[in-house]
Amino acid sequence: MTGAKALIHALEKEGVDVVFGLPGGANLPIYDALVGANLRHVLVRHEQSAAHMADGYARIKRKAGVCFATSGPGATNIVTGLATAYADSSPVVAVTGQVPLAMIGKDAFQETDIIGISNPCTKYAFQPRTAVEIPETVKKAFYISESGRPGPVLVDIPKDVQQATADMHFPDLIKVRGYNPTTDADMSEIGRAVELLLKAERPIIMAGGGVILSGAFPELQALAELMMIPVVTTFKGKGAFPENHPLAMGPIGMHGHAEANKIILEADCILAVGARFSDRSVGRFDEFGKGMSIIHMDIDPAEIGKNKSVDVAIVGDVKSSLRTLVKWLSKKITKRDAEDPWLRRRKELIQYYQETIKDYPREITAKKSIKKLRELLPANAIATTEVGQCQMWASLHFDVITPGTFFSSTGLGTMGFGFPASIGAKAARPQVPVVDIAGDGSFNMTENSLAVSVLEKLPVIVFLMNNYMLGMVAQWQRTFYNRRYSGVHQHRCPDYVKIAEAYGAQGIRAQSMAELENAIKTALKSDVATVIDIPIDPDEDVYPFVAPGSSLKDMITGA
Amino acid sequence: MSQNGSWYIVSALVENKPGVLFRITNLFRARNFNIDSITVGITEQPDLSRMTITTKSDEKTLDQLVKQLRKLIDVVEVKVLDTDKSVFRELALIKMKAVDPTTRSEIMNYASVFRGNIIDIGKETMTVEITGTPDKIDAFKSLVEQYGITQLARTGVSALPRGAEL
Numbered sequence: 001m002t003g004a005k006a007l008i009h010a011l012e013k014e015g016v017d018v019v020f021g022l023p024g025g026a027n028l029p030i031y032d033a034l035v036g037a038n039l040r041h042v043l044v045r046h047e048q049s050a051a052h053m054a055d056g057y058a059r060i061k062r063k064a065g066v067c068f069a070t071s072g073p074g075a076t077n078i079v080t081g082l083a084t085a086y087a088d089s090s091p092v093v094a095v096t097g098q099v100p101l102a103m104i105g106k107d108a109f110q111e112t113d114i115i116g117i118s119n120p121c122t123k124y125a126f127q128p129r130t131a132v133e134i135p136e137t138v139k140k141a142f143y144i145s146e147s148g149r150p151g152p153v154l155v156d157i158p159k160d161v162q163q164a165t166a167d168m169h170f171p172d173l174i175k176v177r178g179y180n181p182t183t184d185a186d187m188s189e190i191g192r193a194v195e196l197l198l199k200a201e202r203p204i205i206m207a208g209g210g211v212i213l214s215g216a217f218p219e220l221q222a223l224a225e226l227m228m229i230p231v232v233t234t235f236k237g238k239g240a241f242p243e244n245h246p247l248a249m250g251p252i253g254m255h256g257h258a259e260a261n262k263i264i265l266e267a268d269c270i271l272a273v274g275a276r277f278s279d280r281s282v283g284r285f286d287e288f289g290k291g292m293s294i295i296h297m298d299i300d301p302a303e304i305g306k307n308k309s310v311d312v313a314i315v316g317d318v319k320s321s322l323r324t325l326v327k328w329l330s331k332k333i334t335k336r337d338a339e340d341p342w343l344r345r346r347k348e349l350i351q352y353y354q355e356t357i358k359d360y361p362r363e364i365t366a367k368k369s370i371k372k373l374r375e376l377l378p379a380n381a382i383a384t385t386e387v388g389q390c391q392m393w394a395s396l397h398f399d400v401i402t403p404g405t406f407f408s409s410t411g412l413g414t415m416g417f418g419f420p421a422s423i424g425a426k427a428a429r430p431q432v433p434v435v436d437i438a439g440d441g442s443f444n445m446t447e448n449s450l451a452v453s454v455l456e457k458l459p460v461i462v463f464l465m466n467n468y469m470l471g472m473v474a475q476w477q478r479t480f481y482n483r484r485y486s487g488v489h490q491h492r493c494p495d496y497v498k499i500a501e502a503y504g505a506q507g508i509r510a511q512s513m514a515e516l517e518n519a520i521k522t523a524l525k526s527d528v529a530t531v532i533d534i535p536i537d538p539d540e541d542v543y544p545f546v547a548p549g550s551s552l553k554d555m556i557t558g559a
Numbered sequence: 560m561s562q563n564g565s566w567y568i569v570s571a572l573v574e575n576k577p578g579v580l581f582r583i584t585n586l587f588r589a590r591n592f593n594i595d596s597i598t599v600g601i602t603e604q605p606d607l608s609r610m611t612i613t614t615k616s617d618e619k620t621l622d623q624l625v626k627q628l629r630k631l632i633d634v635v636e637v638k639v640l641d642t643d644k645s646v647f648r649e650l651a652l653i654k655m656k657a658v659d660p661t662t663r664s665e666i667m668n669y670a671s672v673f674r675g676n677i678i679d680i681g682k683e684t685m686t687v688e689i690t691g692t693p694d695k696i697d698a699f700k701s702l703v704e705q706y707g708i709t710q711l712a713r714t715g716v717s718a719l720p721r722g723a724e725l
C-alpha cells in the first residue's frame with residue numbers, strides 16, 4: 001500500500017467523513033488516493049477557508065475536523081486557520097504535502113518549513129519520513145488533537161513518502177510517552193471547593209469555553225440549579241448555559257452584558273469552569289476577583305495561576321469534576337430560594353440595565369435585527385459570527401438556547417472565519433439551519449466560499465450587518481482618536497446581493513424590519529446559501545464597553 | 560520577564576529526536592522566558608536526552624516555565640532541582656594573553672588552585688580548562704581578567720540529583 005493510500009485509510013479508520021482542501025504538486029498522490037475513497041472531499045477556493053471549515057466542523061461534532069493543502073503557499077495559507085483553532089483550543093488535523101525528502105533544505109520549488117512556521121500555533125506537528133510510519137502518525141495526530149485540551153495538529157508528508165509503498169499496520173492503540181493529559185480531578189481539591197462554595201453568600205459561576213469543549217452542559221446546569229447560583233460566561237463560553245434560563249446572566253468582559261459585569265464584581269466566590277481568565281473577559285488581572293475566593297477548574301495545569309492566582313485549583317475534565325462536585329454538594333446543600341437577596345440582586349441588575357441602556361434610534365438596527373433573527377430561528381439552529389461589532393452584537397443580543405450551538409473566533413479574532421466555519425458546521429449537522437452573523441469587512445475576506453456552499457449543497461445564511469465599515473476599528477477611532485477615521489471606509493463596495501447572485505446563491509437586501517422578517521423566512525426555506533444584506537448606520541456603537549487595560553468596574557454603558 | 564529572583568536549575572528528560580531543541584527554545588522565546596544557559600546531551604537511555612536549563616526568575620515565572628515545558632509533547636519529565644541536593648558543573652575554556660614568564664607562571668598557579676588545566680600554550684597566549692559551579696568559573700575569570708581574556712567559551716550547566724534522589 002502507498003503512503004497516500006495509508007493516509008486515507010487511516011482517516012477512514014478515525015471515522016472521518018469529510019475533508020476540506022485544495023490540491024497542488026506536493027499532495028497529488030494524496031488526491032489520487034482520494035478517488036474512490038469512502039470520504040467526502042470538499043474543494044475550497046482558498047486553503048485558509050479549508051482550515052476554518054475543518055474548525056467549524058470540529059466545534060459542532062466535537063471531534064477533529066480535517067483539511068488538506070499542498071506544500072509552500074498551500075501550507076502557509078492554512079496557518080491563519082491553525083492559529084485560529086489553536087487560540088480557541090479546537091481540534092483540527094491538517095495534512096500538508098511537502099517536497100520530496102531529498103529536496104528538503106534545498107530551497108526547492110514550493111518548499112516551505114511548515115513545521116517551523118506552524119510550531120507556535122499547533123499542539124504538535126509530525127513529518128513522517130517513511131511510508132510505514134503514516135498509520136501510527138495519523139492515529140497519534142488525532143489522539144493529541146482531540147484529547148486533553150484540544151488543538152490543531154499538523155501532518156506534513158513529503159511527496160516521495162506519499163508515493164512509497166510498505167506493508168502497513170494500522171494500530172488501534174498508541175501511546176505518546178510525553179503526553180498524559182489529566183482527566184480526573186484531585187478529590188482533596190474538590191473537597192476544598194465544596195467548603196468555599198458552601199460558605200459563600202454571593203457565589204457566581206463563570207463558565208468558559210472548556211464547558212463547551214467537554215460538552216458538560218447537563219453537569220453545569222445541575223450544579224447551578226442545585227445551588228441556585230447565577231451563571232455568567234466568557235464570550236467563548238457563550239451558550240455553555242441556556243441564555244433564557246432564570247439563572248443566566250450572559251457573557252462578561254470588554255463587551256459583556258452590563259448586569260454580568262456588575263454582578264461578578266459583587267460576588268464573594270467565583271467558580272471559573274473551563275475558562276482561562278483572558279484579558280478580554282476579566283479586564284485587569286490584578287483588580288479582577290479582588291477580595292473574593294476563586295475556584296478554577298481547568299484541564300490544562302499550565303492555566304492554573306497563569307493570569308490569576310486562585311484559592312483552589314481543580315485540574316481535570318470539567319465534565320467529571322462537575323459531576324463529582326454536584327455529588328458532594330447535593331449531600332450538604334440547602335437550596336437558596338427565590339427570595340434570597342443574591343438572587344433578588346440578579347433580577348434587580350437585569351431590570352436596571354434593561355431600563356437604562358437606550359436603543360439606537362433607527363428603524364433598523366443591529367440589535368433589533370439580531371433579536372428578530374433569534375425569534376425566527378429554531379432553538380437548535382447553529383450560529384457563528386465574523387469579527388468586530390457584528391460579533392459583539394451577536395454576543396449581546398443573540399440568546400443561545402440550546403447549549404453548544406454558538407461559536408466564534410474568540411481568541412484570535414480572525415475576520416473571515418465565520419463564513420467558512422459555518423459551512424463546516426453545516427457539513428457536521430446538515431439538518432439544522434446555520435447562520436453566520438457577519439460584518440461586511442469580515443465577509444469580504446472569505447466570501448469566495450460561496451462557491452463551496454453552493455456547489456457542495458451546504459446552504460448557510462450570511463446575516464450581514466452591513467455598515468460598509470470596518471466598524472469595530474471605527475468605533476475605537478471615535479472613542480480613542482477623537483473621530484479621526486483612518487482606513488476604515490469600505491465605500492459601498494461591493495454590492496452583496498450581486499456577489500451572492502454571481503455565485504449562484506441568493507441575495508436579499510432588507511431595509512426595514514418587515515423586509516428583514518421576510519428575508520429570514522425565505523432564507524430558512526432556501527436550499528442555496530442566502531446572503532441577507534442589512535444596511536445599518538455606520539455610527540452605531542457597541543455598548544457596554546470596558547476600555548482595554550481597564551477594570552470591569554469602569555464599564556461605559558453608553559447610557 | 561523579571562531579571563530578579565533566584566537562580567534555578569531545571570532538568571528535563573526529552574525525546575532524543577530532531578526538532579526537540581527547536582520546540583523548547585521557541586517556547587522560551589514566545590513566552591518571554593529568560594534563560595541563562597541550556598545544555599543537551601544523551602543519557603543512559605538512547606532515546607532520551609537530558610536538558611539542563613538554568614534561569615534567574617521569580618517563583619511565578621518558574622512555575623509557568625515548568626508547566627509550559629511539561630505541556631510539550633516531546634518533553635517526558637521536568638524537575639526543578641534543589642541546588643543543595645544536586646551536583647552541577649560547568650566547563651569553561653579561557654584563552655588569555657600570556658607573553659612574559661611571570662604572567663605565565665601566575666596563570667599556572669591560579670589554574671592549579673582552581674583545579675584547572677592548561678590545555679594549550681601558544682607564543683602569546685595560554686588556554687585554561689576549568690570545571691566547576693558557575694560561581695567558581697566567574698571567580699577564576701575575574702582573577703585572570705587582568706591579563707586580557709582574548710576568547711572564552713562556557714558550556715552551560717549540567718546537573719544531576721545527588722545520591723539516591725531521583
Ligand SMILES: Cc1cc2nc3c(=O)[nH]c(=O)nc-3n(C[C@H](O)[C@H](O)[C@H](O)COP(=O)(O)OP(=O)(O)OC[C@H]3O[C@@H](n4cnc5c(N)ncnc54)[C@H](O)[C@@H]3O)c2cc1C
Pocket residue numbers: 087088089148149150207208209210211213214233234235236237251252253254255256273274275276277278280281282297298299300303316317318319387388391392409410411412413414
Ligand atoms: C472583538 C472581540 C471582543 C471580545 N470581547 C470579549 C468579552 O467581552 N468577553 C470575553 O469573555 N471574551 C471576549 N473575547 C474573547 C477573548 O479574546 C477570549 O477568547 C475568551 O475570553 C476566552 O474564553 P475562555 O476563558 O472561556 O477560554 P477558552 O479559550 O475557551 O479556553 C478554554 C479553557 O478551558 C480549558 N479546557 C478545555 N477543555 C477542557 C475540559 N474538557 N475540561 C476543563 N477545562 C477545559 C482550557 O485549558 C482553557 O483554559 C473577545 C474577542 C474578540 C475577537
Ligand SMILES: Cc1ncc(C[n+]2csc(CCOP(=O)(O)OP(=O)(O)O)c2C)c(N)n1
Pocket residue numbers: 386387388389390391413414415438439440441442443465467469470471472473
Ligand atoms: C484578519 C483580521 N484583520 C484585522 C482585524 C482587526 N479588526 C478587528 S474588527 C475589524 C473590523 C471588522 O469589520 P466588519 O467585519 O465589517 O465588522 P463590523 O465591526 O463593521 O461589524 C478589524 C479590521 C482582525 N480582527 N482580523
Ligand SMILES: [Mg+2]
Pocket residue numbers: 439440441465466467468469470471
Ligand atoms: Mg462592517
